[in-house]
Amino acid sequence: MKDLVLSLIAEGGALAGVPFSLAAPLVMVAFGALVVFGFVLPIAGITSWLERRVWARIQSRIGPNRVGPQGFLQWLADGLKNLLKEDIIPSAADKWLFSLAPYLVVVGFIATFAAVPFTSSLIIADLNIGILYITAVTGIVVVGVLMAGWSSNNKWSLLGGIRSAAQIVSYEIPAGLSVFPIVLLTGTLSMQGIIRAQGWAPWDWFFFYNPFTFAAFFVFFVAALAEGNRTPFDIPEAESELVAGFCTEYSGMRYLLFFLEEWGNLYVIGAIVTTLFLGGWQVPAFTDNPMLLAVAQFGTFFLKAYFFVFVAMWVRATLPRVRVDQLMTVCWKYMVPIAIVNMLGTAAWMLFVPETLGRLVQFGMTGLGAVVVVVFFRRVRFHLRRANLKPSDYYYSPII
Amino acid sequence: MSLGGFDVQVLRENGFATEEMTLNMGPQHPSTHGVLRFVVRADGEVMTEAVPDVGYLHRSIEKIAEKVGYHGFMPYTDRVDYVAAMPCNQGWAMVCEKLAGIEVPRRAEYCRVIACEFNRISSHLIAVGTMGMDIGAFTPFTHALREREHINDLLEELCGARLTFNYMRIGGVAWDLPPDFAEKGLAYIDRFEPLIDEYNALISFNKIYKERLINVAVITGEEAINYNLVGPNLRGSGVDFDVRRDIPYSIYPELQFDVPVGHGEEGTLGDCFDRYMVRIREIQESCKIIRQCLQQIPEGSVLAKIPRKFKPPVGDAYVRIESARGDMGWYCVSDGSEYPYRVKVRTGSFTATSIIEQVSRGLMIADLITVVASFDLVAPEIDR
Amino acid sequence: MSRERATNELWVPTGVGAVLDQYIGVLFTFVIGAVVVGVMVSASALLGGRRRTSVKDEVFECGNPSSGPARGRFSVQFYLVAILFIVFDVEVVFLYPWAIVFRELGVPGLVAMGMFLTILTIGLLYEWKRGTLVWE
Numbered sequence: 001m002k003d004l005v006l007s008l009i010a011e012g013g014a015l016a017g018v019p020f021s022l023a024a025p026l027v028m029v030a031f032g033a034l035v036v037f038g039f040v041l042p043i044a045g046i047t048s049w050l051e052r053r054v055w056a057r058i059q060s061r062i063g064p065n066r067v068g069p070q071g072f073l074q075w076l077a078d079g080l081k082n083l084l085k086e087d088i089i090p091s092a093a094d095k096w097l098f099s100l101a102p103y104l105v106v107v108g109f110i111a112t113f114a115a116v117p118f119t120s121s122l123i124i125a126d127l128n129i130g131i132l133y134i135t136a137v138t139g140i141v142v143v144g145v146l147m148a149g150w151s152s153n154n155k156w157s158l159l160g161g162i163r164s165a166a167q168i169v170s171y172e173i174p175a176g177l178s179v180f181p182i183v184l185l186t187g188t189l190s191m192q193g194i195i196r197a198q199g200w201a202p203w204d205w206f207f208f209y210n211p212f213t214f215a216a217f218f219v220f221f222v223a224a225l226a227e228g229n230r231t232p233f234d235i236p237e238a239e240s241e242l243v244a245g246f247c248t249e250y251s252g253m254r255y256l257l258f259f260l261e262e263w264g265n266l267y268v269i270g271a272i273v274t275t276l277f278l279g280g281w282q283v284p285a286f287t288d289n290p291m292l293l294a295v296a297q298f299g300t301f302f303l304k305a306y307f308f309v310f311v312a313m314w315v316r317a318t319l320p321r322v323r324v325d326q327l328m329t330v331c332w333k334y335m336v337p338i339a340i341v342n343m344l345g346t347a348a349w350m351l352f353v354p355e356t357l358g359r360l361v362q363f364g365m366t367g368l369g370a371v372v373v374v375v376f377f378r379r380v381r382f383h384l385r386r387a388n389l390k391p392s393d394y395y396y397s398p399i400i
Numbered sequence: 401m402s403l404g405g406f407d408v409q410v411l412r413e414n415g416f417a418t419e420e421m422t423l424n425m426g427p428q429h430p431s432t433h434g435v436l437r438f439v440v441r442a443d444g445e446v447m448t449e450a451v452p453d454v455g456y457l458h459r460s461i462e463k464i465a466e467k468v469g470y471h472g473f474m475p476y477t478d479r480v481d482y483v484a485a486m487p488c489n490q491g492w493a494m495v496c497e498k499l500a501g502i503e504v505p506r507r508a509e510y511c512r513v514i515a516c517e518f519n520r521i522s523s524h525l526i527a528v529g530t531m532g533m534d535i536g537a538f539t540p541f542t543h544a545l546r547e548r549e550h551i552n553d554l555l556e557e558l559c560g561a562r563l564t565f566n567y568m569r570i571g572g573v574a575w576d577l578p579p580d581f582a583e584k585g586l587a588y589i590d591r592f593e594p595l596i597d598e599y600n601a602l603i604s605f606n607k608i609y610k611e612r613l614i615n616v617a618v619i620t621g622e623e624a625i626n627y628n629l630v631g632p633n634l635r636g637s638g639v640d641f642d643v644r645r646d647i648p649y650s651i652y653p654e655l656q657f658d659v660p661v662g663h664g665e666e667g668t669l670g671d672c673f674d675r676y677m678v679r680i681r682e683i684q685e686s687c688k689i690i691r692q693c694l695q696q697i698p699e700g701s702v703l704a705k706i707p708r709k710f711k712p713p714v715g716d717a718y719v720r721i722e723s724a725r726g727d728m729g730w731y732c733v734s735d736g737s738e739y740p741y742r743v744k745v746r747t748g749s750f751t752a753t754s755i756i757e758q759v760s761r762g763l764m765i766a767d768l769i770t771v772v773a774s775f776d777l778v779a780p781e782i783d784r
Numbered sequence: 785m786s787r788e789r790a791t792n793e794l795w796v797p798t799g800v801g802a803v804l805d806q807y808i809g810v811l812f813t814f815v816i817g818a819v820v821v822g823v824m825v826s827a828s829a830l831l832g833g834r835r836r837t838s839v840k841d842e843v844f845e846c847g848n849p850s851s852g853p854a855r856g857r858f859s860v861q862f863y864l865v866a867i868l869f870i871v872f873d874v875e876v877v878f879l880y881p882w883a884i885v886f887r888e889l890g891v892p893g894l895v896a897m898g899m900f901l902t903i904l905t906i907g908l909l910y911e912w913k914r915g916t917l918v919w920e
Contacts (some may be wrong), residue, residue, distance in 0.1 A: 028809040036816050059542035086832045087825070091841040092850075103821045110817035114810045125809035132880060133810070154843040155423050155854045159445075159765070166862050169869040176876045183883040231536060232608055240431035240534045241766050248844055253828035257821060320608050321536030323766045324445050325918075328865065332917050336872070336908065340901055343879075347886060347894050419857045428847035437846070444859020 032114070032124045040113055044264035045075030051263065051313045058317040078256070085252035090153065093249060097151035101144045102250075102257040108140030109261040109268070116271045117191050119281050119297035130191035131179055134272060135172070138227065141261065142168045145236065148258070149246035160245025163324055164236030168227050170331045175223035177339035178216040181346035182206055182276045185213075195280030207277040208365040210358065212345035217277045219339050221308070224269040226327070229262060231316035235324055266312050270305035278304050420448060423765075427456045431534045431769050434779025438756075442765055450760040450768050452753045458783040465732075465743035470496050470570060470710045473743070478564035480745055481781040483526055486512075486519035486555075487723035489568040491730040491745075494649065494719045496570040499712035499734050507700040508572035509651045514585070514693045515558060515567055517686040521592075522551040523724035524632075524679045524686075527776040531676055532603050534773040535612045535766075540603045547595060550588055557581060570710060572703035582694045589687050596684060604680060613676060614667035617759040617771045624670065627755040630748040631726015632682060633775055636662040636675030643722040655692050657685045672774035679776070711738055725749055725776060749781040864916050875904050 009023045018026070049064065049072060056063025064071035089098055115130040117123040127133050142165055149161015183189060185206060186197040198204050206213045226233035237245030247258045274280055281297035322330070349358070421444075426437035435456040441448045461480055465473045477492040478485040490512050497504060529544030552562040557578050559567035567574055603609050619629070624637035634641060642659040644652040660681030662674030716733040729746030752775040760768055843850055879897070886893050911917065 025808045029812050032809055032812045033816060036813065036820065041820070055538075059539050060546050061542055083824070083828050084831050085828065086834055087829055088840060090843045091838075092843050099825075102825070103818055106821045107814055107817035110820065111810065111813045114813040124813060125806045127806055127810070150855070152843065153854050155421060155845065158854045158858075162858060162862050163445075166865045169873075170865055173869065173872045173876065176873070177879075180879060180883050183880070184886050187884050187887055189880065189884065234536065235766075240536065241769055243430060243844065243846070252832055253824050257824065317539050318602075319537060320532060320603070320606065320612060322608055323612060323764060325764065326611055328917060332868070332908070333912065337905070340905065344894070344898060344901065347897070350887070351891055351894060421854075421858075422851045424845045424848040424851060426846050437848070439851075444861050446859070 028124060031122070035113055035118075035124060036110055040110055040264055041260070043267050044260045045079065046072075047263040047266055047309060048078070048259065049075045050309075051316075054310065054313045055317050058314070082252050082256040087252045087254060088249075090249050092153040094151040094153065097147050098249075099254075101148035101151060102254045104144030104147060105141050105261045106257050108137050108144060109264055111137040111140070112268050115191055116268065117195060117275060117280060118301060119294045120192070120195075121294065122298070123192060126190055126192045129189045131183070131189050131194070131272070131276070134191075134268075135176055135179070138268075139172070141265075145246050148250070152246070152249035154249050156242045156244070156248045157246050160236045160242045160248070163242075164229065164246055166324075167229070167233065167236060167327060170328060171223040171226040171233075171335075174219050174331060174335035174339045175227060177336065177343055178220035178223065179276065180343040181213045181216045184343070184346050184350060185209065191275050191280075195275055195282060198279040198282055200279060200282040200284050202279075202369070203362045203366040204282075205277060205279040208362055208369060210346065210349050210353070210361055211365070212342040212349060213277065214365060215338060216342040216346075217273070219335050219342065220276065221269075221273055223331075223335060224272065225312060225315070226331070228265045228269055228312075230266070230312055232319040232321050233327060234316075234321055235327060266309045267305060269312070270308035271301070273308050274301060274304040280304075419443075425450075425765075425768070426453075431530075431772070432779070433530065433772060433777050436753075436772070436777065436779045436782065438768065440765065440768065445764045445766075447760055447763055447765060447768060450756060450763075452756050454750070454753060454782050456783065457779045459780075461784045462743045462745060465740050467739065469738050470712070470740060471708075473740070474569065475564065475566045478566055479780060480784055481723065481725065481728075481747065481749075481778055482563055483778050484519050484523035484724035485563065485565050486516045486567065487721055487728060488745075489565060490516055490650075491719060491721045491723070491728055493568045493570050494721065495717050495730040495732045496710070496712065498717040498719055499715060499732060500570075500710070502571050502704055502706065504572055504704060505701050506651070506698050507576070508702040508704075510693050510697040511573045511577060511702055512568060513651055513655075514577075514690055514697075515555065515565070515573070517689045517693070518551050518555060518585075519565075520724045521683050521686045521690075522548045522555075523776075524683050525551075527679050527724075527773075528599060528603075528676070528683075531770075531773040532609075534769045535609065537603060537609070540599065543599070543602070547592055550592070554581070554585060554588060557584070569703060569706070571706040572701070574703075576702045577697070582697070585690060585694050589691055593684070593687050596680065600680065604677065610666055610673065612766075612770060613673035613774070614671055616672045616767050617763065617774065618668045619670040619755065619759060621670065623755070623758075627758070628751040629726075629755065630728075630751065631722065631724070632678040633675055633748070633752055634726060635660065636678045636774075637670035638662055638664070638674075643720050643727050647720055649719070649721060651693075654696075655689050657689050660685060672770055675774045675776075709738055711736060723748070725752075725778065725781065745784055747781045747784065749775070749777045749779075752777060753782055868911060868916065871907065872904070875900075 009018050009020060052074070053063045053071065055061075064074040067073045067077045089095055112134050114124045115127050115133050117126070145164045145168075146161045149157045149159075149164065152158070182194060186194050188194060188197075198206060202208060207217050208214065229236050236242075237247065242248070247255055250258065281301040283293070283296045283300050285293075286296070287293055353361075420441050423440040423442055424437065425440050426432040427435035432438070437453040437456060439451045439453060441450075459479065461476050464476055468476065474489065474492060477488040480488045493512075496502075525544040525548045529541035529548075532538070532540030532544075555565060555567075556562050558581065559565045559575060561567075619627075619633075619637045621637045621639045624634050624639055629637065638661060640659060640661045643649070644657075645659055660678050662669060662678050664670070664674060665677065666673050712734045714734060714736040716731065718729060718731045721728050721730070726748035727746075728748060729744075731742075731744040731746070732740050733742040735741040756768075756771060756775070759771060763771070843854075845851065878900075882889070882893065882897055889896075
């Protein structure tokens with residue numbers, strides 16, 4: 001971002017004559033506003049639309065297809081509708097905390113974007129404690145959810161809030177521990193630093209670096225899903241048990257804000273996973289044009305991150321939800337020990353495995369990954385053929 | 401109960417009691433299968449008791465029978481159990497025929513069995529789908545309902561209705577099978593049978609699904625008999641009893657089918673998973689029955705000669721049929737007039753409700769939903 | 785694999801001020817997040833109208849009158865989880881500096897942290913054996 005600022009304050013730039021120390025924060029604030037209004041809010045909305053379409057597709061339904069092409073503007077319609085709804089605060093609720101809870105939830109979620117990179121130069125603030133900062137601000141969401149649950153003075157909300165708190169704090173441990181293999185390897189907590197330590201090629205990603213980082217990826221992704229209250233870990237808002245969990249008493253815009261957080265948070269999960277394990281915005285240096293390179297980087301990062309958003313939707317459409325005791329068992333009895341082993345294993349790997357062998361393992365694991373992908377698609381093809389679908393079977397086809 | 405290895409009783413005596421919370425689950429709750437209410441006393445997530453409170457869907461159907469007459473009561477029987485209305489139709493028709501000693505044409509008996517078994521499949525599909533939905537997977541529900549729609553299409557061709565059929569009449573059925581019904585029915589069965597594997601792959605043998613169902617709410621065979629469980633709930637506990645086979649009625653003795661019984665294939669005998677799997681297997685057996693019926697169905701009339709003013713002789717009759725929810729009893733007392741003197745319906749959901757209080761002790765709140773779904777309760781059938 | 789340290793060098797390195805510059809953006813996202821919620825909620829309050837009735841303002845308990853307030857003492861189990869979390873979360877924070885300088889520490893660093901984690905794991909095992917993780 002420094003280059004961008006320098007070019008802006010140079011002769012003939014938009015901010016010519018402004019001293020650097022003033023121009024830098026100005027650019028940062030302007031970019032921050034652009035990110036929040038031009039990216040975060042639309043991405044949460046679009047994800048909600050896409051999730052409903054993907055769900056519908058998996059469930060042989062059509063899904064929203066009326067507002068705009070393929071129902072694309074459904075999220076705007078939903079937002080408008082909720083804007084015009086009455087905002088009910090139950091008389092028994094704690095009015096202040098009840099009103100405050102959505103603020104904490106949304107602020108905690110939007111603030112994570114301060115450290116989420118977009119390209120090699122575009123990031124609101126490249127903090128030297130980037131990943132730690134993200135872990136920390138995500139914690140604000142827990143407070144908001146617990147506050148919403150408690151202040152509603154409703155037993156379903158309370159159960160949902162408490163469940164959510166127990167779940168999120170538990171899964172913060174394996175998620176936090178799974179970051180360490182990467183921190184050990186890079187020696188930095190900065191998001192951009194972590195990405196720079198990887199390459200564009202899959203074998204240069206930490207995902208395929210060694211078996212421990214490979215395992216750490218899965219622990220992290222599962223823990224992140226749990227922290228984001230996603231199926232199979234959506235017990236705080238389990239609609240078949242707790243009506244609507246912590247947001248039972250919320251209505252209209254405030255209700256929508258909780259879901260804004262949930263859907264937007266999916267992208268954050270994808271972005272963190274991409275940064276830590278999948279080489280972030282790294283692209284081959286195919287051109288000298290910084291603009292073109294930035295677009296390519298942004299596209300790469302976005303596609304990688306959004307792939308995990310899609311995976312989360314897919315998982316949600318496939319799996320049932322676990323029970324609260326099973327949730328805790330999975331966390332403390334399996335994921336925490338595995339995460340600790342991953343961390344120590346990576347440390348030992350760094351010390352004892354020679355460079356050449358490590359390189360071979362990287363290539364070997366990448367090859368293995370490619371084989372898994374090929375096998376997966378062959379399996380899909382096999383099932384499609386076995387199903388032997390006729391045109392009449394597409395009676396409920398979502399593409400109409 | 402132990403908390404962190406400490407005896408709760410000791411903790412209580414020392415003043416560390418946690419308060420029990422009283423929760424109303426229902427009547428307006430997403431997963432109480434209609435309007436059923438449970439008063440749950442829970443310590444955190446663990447329930448100390450869950451007392452069912454029935455009566456929110458009482459429509460005094462039995463009393464209505466005393467005012468609308470024998471023929472006129474047929475549409476009301478649809479509302480006893482709207483998820484499986486055909487067996488209710490059949491129960492009422494059979495009890496009237498028994499009162500008056502009417503012989504039903506063979507073709508009508510075949511039509512009845514075909515309709516009932518199609519309805520049994522569609523009812524079990526709902527049971528399987530809602531089981532998935534109640535433990536958090538929405539996809540099985542839509543897939544099950546997709547197949548159910550095809551059955552509804554078939555039954556709509558048969559009788560013009562998709563849910564409350566009003567298909568049967570005293571002495572037979574209202575309409576004969578449509579000309580190409582047999583081909584369509586067989587084509588459907590051929591297409592549907594392999595799909596059961598799909599459900600099994602998607603949910604039945606999913607790891608999380610099994611974790612949620614296995615060893616939850618175990619009911620022994622003896623308990624099941626003591627609490628008068630019927631149908632798949634009874635067979636899930638390993639008791640081999642099916643009205644269709646053991647107290648035969650209609651043309652069931654002439655048909656080849658097995659009675660699936662739970663055998664604790666994944667966990668303890670009589671857990672939620674066994675009850676669930678019995679339903680999956682029953683779907684397969686129903687497919688077999690329909691196939692045989694559609695191939696063997698004889699020609700002939702479908703309705704016996706019944707006077708418009710139907711006046712059975714003084715007396716009473718009780719028939720038992722196997723509805724989708726198990727042994728369903730229809731009792732009717734006639735005083736010789738056009739109107740029944742008393743009608744009583746005995747339903748499986750009602751007796752299954754009574755065991756919930758017993759099995760729910762010590763389970764978690766999420767398990768209560770699983771238990772309700774595993775009994776396949778249908779609220780209107782409880783209250784009638 | 786190239787190793788690059790914290791990327792503060794991207795910014796003009798003028799001591800504390802340079803680090804604080806970074807946090808203007810962070811502060812700004814906080815402010816803008818709050819503004820987003822504030823605008824949305826107040827616009828909704830303006831446009832949505834408000835007709836309060838005593839029934840509407842009741843808390844939802846599945847259509848029944850509430851059976852008492854929801855703020856009793858809650859199950860101990862959840863507090864045990866919270867305690868477990870605090871123990872581990874503090875340990876995780878201790879690990880960050882170690883992880884960053886691990887390359888310089890070498891084998892002694894691994895041994896030291898191995899001992900630390902062993903003690904931590906013994907704590908987890910103790911909780912496990914005492915049955916804290918069992919919900920019954």
